[in-house]
Amino acid sequence: MNASKTRHRTERGARSKNGCQTCISKKVKCDEQRPHCRRCIRLQLQCEWTTQPPSLSARRRGFGPIKSRESWAPRTIQPRARDQLEHIVSDEPSQVEETSDSVIEPPNPGPGHFPEVMFNTWPTSTEAVDNPINQINTGVTFVPDIQMPITPQFPLPVLTLPNFFAPSTLFTSDIEIRSPSSLGESDFRAVSFHRAVFAPLKSTQKPASSAHFLFLDLGIRNSMILDFILAVSHNELSIRLGSSQQPPPESWIHFQHGSQKLTLAINSSLHSDHVGSMLSMLYIYMFWLRVLPLNYQKLRGLSLFVCSYVKSFDLDGLCASSSSLLDTTLLSRILTYLYDRDGFCAFFGCGGAFASYVSQNQEKRKTIWQLSRSVFTSSRGLPTSFTMSGTSDPPDSHILTLYFELISIHHDINRYSQAVEAQTVHWLRRIKRNLAQAQEDFIFVWSLLADCKMNQRVPPLMALVAVTFFHAIQIYLFRSRDSYFGQLPISSEIQRTLNELIATAYQTVAAGPVQLLERFQWSLLIAGVETHDPVHLDWIFGILSDPILKAILKHVKRRQAIYPVSMDEIRKVVDTMNHEHP
Structure with missing residues (x-):
């Protein structure tokens, strides 16, 4: 041109x-x-x-310095009535949309919910940002309407607990905190977070059927339980926001208050609130298992104490022999959770006393598990079930049974990996038999996943979690004693199991939220220490949200670059992290 x-x-x-x-x-x-x-x-x-927006500096100053305003005074924080706190745990579940690990979407407003500002996770202008401890004191002293603990409906023996150590040294933190027990604005946000985010993500069920949803309901009537729930909720909220690797001051404050109340309750000659004590110990497990690094001394002592407590009051025998009353059903569910948490600690070598005690009697263990899944009535008079949604469909309940059997097998491998040489043959034969029996009895779960894949349907989240856990247990058994994780050359059987583990884990992440499902997170750890594929490893690091497991995986991969790592070495890595942490 x-x-x-x-x-x-x-x-x-x-x-x-x-x-x-x-x-x-x-x-x-x-x-x-x-x-x-x-x-x-x-x-x-x-x-x-259009209206001219104020400048950034003006917005930060609140549209001008305080001195230039004609009159200014902080907003008065009005004490909230107890019924407002109860509205947070109403039986109508909030609709929570999962977006990412770092963003919390407020629940859709519903009957009895706080306004949206109450769910805001950032400090308001009326909170002392420079001193986070003050945030929890700007409230009204919490005095529950029901001062008495939950009274069990079955006869309990009056026994004296063995004094092999002082409980206060086990429960309390190393931080001395002396402040009145009160509920502030941050506590109401923590309760809202527990109900709308934490409880739904800890379960594959509907929020109203979640165990932690019911536990929060109990906490409203029992200040000791509520303190431990708030300690965990504040810490989980901090982890989700990426605020700190350590629990915030609010967590330590409530943990200290709950520990003092629990110590007084246990040392009381009229102590009979076993539901409150066991539930408090469950949240103590949940608290210490999210504090980096793992505190071996606290977790070992907690495992021994729970085992001694249950044996002294024969709580497992009461649950296994009593009828389906409210308290026995609830106590059975709490004991099942404690069994799960204590067995999880045994993988790291810092627990397992209580889980080993329960595993001694398989029939009693299964009876407690079956009772824990019974339908019972909550304190609000509405039916609450611990089974999966759609309990009329038998396969759903069977998936949970498979999951529970795998938890038991997982603990057996923990004991096998740390047993003396003379006992290994017996343990190995038993574990292989139980694994084969579990896959044979619940083969329909694998068939269900294959059918969903063929018909392009989303499988049940619990089925995917259980199968992922199964494949991880297979690798764990193979590497638990006389083998190294990722040892080359990898046998075709282990490579096939690893491929199935990662493929099923990928499907699970696409099917639903898995950030707080500990057994699935543990399965990702096993896949991470076994794989040599950098693409798979990057994906695992991106999905792994448990701070303890992610830190362990980072340390193990650094060591694997130098020399092979066995299961004993992984436990030494965890112990080294405990000593190296400031």
């Missing part, structure tokens, strides 16, 4: 960014004369202007 015929655009000045909306919509220059620009006057157009 001839250069003389090339057309050039004539610039008539920069486009206006602060002009009227009429000129901006037409993408023409505006002279920015208010209230009517010349172009709108000339063309007889309606000249519209």
Whole structure:
């Protein structure tokens, strides 16, 4: 093309960014004369202007320094009535949409919910940001309407607990905190977070059927339980926001208050609140298992204490022999959770006393498990079930039974990996038999996943979690004693199991939220220490949300670059992290 015929655009000045909306919509220059620009006057157009937003510095100052305002006073924090706190744990579940690990979406407003500002996870202008401990003291002293503990409905023996150590040294933290037990604005946000986010993510069921949903309901009537729930909730909220690797001051404060109440309750000659004590110990497990690094001394002592407590009061025998009363059903569920948490600790070598005691009697263990899944009535008089949603469908309940059997097998491998050489043959034969029996008895779970894949349907989340856990247990058994994780050459059987583990884990992540499902997170750890594929490893690090397990995986992979790592080495890594942490 001839250069003389090339057309050039004539610039008539920069486009206006602060002009009227009429000129901006037409993408023409505006002279920015208010209230009517010349172009709108000339063309007889309606000249519209938007409100000028304040500058960033003005917004940070609150539209001007305090000294320049005519009058200013902080908003008075009005004490909230107890019924407002109960509304947080109403039986109508909130609709929580999962977006990412770092963003918390407020629940859709419903009957009895706090306004959206109550779910805001950032400090308001009335909270002392410079001193987080003050946030929990700006409230009204919490005095529950029901001062007495939950009274069991079955006869209990009056026994004296063995004094092999002082309970206060086990429960309390190393931080001395002396402040009144009160509920502040941050506590109401923690309760809202527990109900709307934490409880639903800890279960594959509907929120109203979640065990932690019911535990919060119990906490409203028992200040000791509520203190431990708040200690865990504050810490979980901090982890989710990425605020700190250590529990915030609010967690330590409530943990200290709950520990003092639990110590007094246990040492009381009239102690009979076993539901409250066991539930408090469960939340103590949940608290210490999220504090980096793992505190071996606390977790070992807690495991021994729980085992001694249950044996002294024969709580497992009471649950296995009593009828399906409210307290025995609830206590059975708590004992099942304690069995799960203590067995999880045994993997790291810092627990397992209580889980080993329960595993001695398989029939009693199964009876307690079956009782824990019974339908019972909550304190609000509404039916609450610990089974999966759609309990009329037998396969759903069987999936949970498979999951529980795998938890038992997992603890057996913990004991096998740390047993003396003379006992290994017996343990190995028993574990292999139980694994084969579990896959044979619940083969329909694998068939269900295959059918869903063929028909392009989303499988049940619990089925995916159970199968992922199963494959991880297979690798754990193979590497638990005389083998190294990722040892080359990898046998075809282990490679096939690893591929199935990662493929099923990928499906699980796509099917639902898994951030707080500990057994699934543990399965990712096993896949991470076994794989050599950098793509798979990057994906695992991106999905692994448990701070303890992620830190362990990082340490193990650094060591694997130098020398092979066995199961004993992994436990030494955890112990080294405990000593190296400041």
